[in-house]
Amino acid sequence: MKYQKSHEWVNIEGGVATIGISDHAQEQLSDIIFIDLPEVGTEINVGSEFMSVESVKSASDIYAPISGKIIEINDVLSDSPELVNELAESDGWLVKVEINDEESTEHLLDKESYEASF
Secondary structure, three states: OEEOOOOEEEEEEOOEEEEEEOHHHHHHHOOEEEEEOOOOOOEEOOOOEEEEEEEOOOEEEEEOOOOEEEEEEOOHHHHOOOHHHHOOOOOOOOEEEEEOOHHHHOOOEOHHHHHHOO
């Protein structure tokens, strides 16, 4: 698993990236009450805002850690956004993306470097 300084994580397997927000991010947000999931088929680019997460404290934009096309969204989050608070770095994933460019991952951090960034 790799991380972006803006608190998104990505796990790449076979050209498909699963994206979510880090455990640290969900702790900072507090109780998540709504997730504005993008549509399947949406193209995303590294660093661009592609969705948002709302909590009792605030709304936060989610930035793409990689470039590609969204091929799956975590539908469970529509009815149970709190799953991100409970399992941010596993079952609380947000989207799955077919990667356009494997080289677009070079800016990502390992867990140790990510944790040292905040």
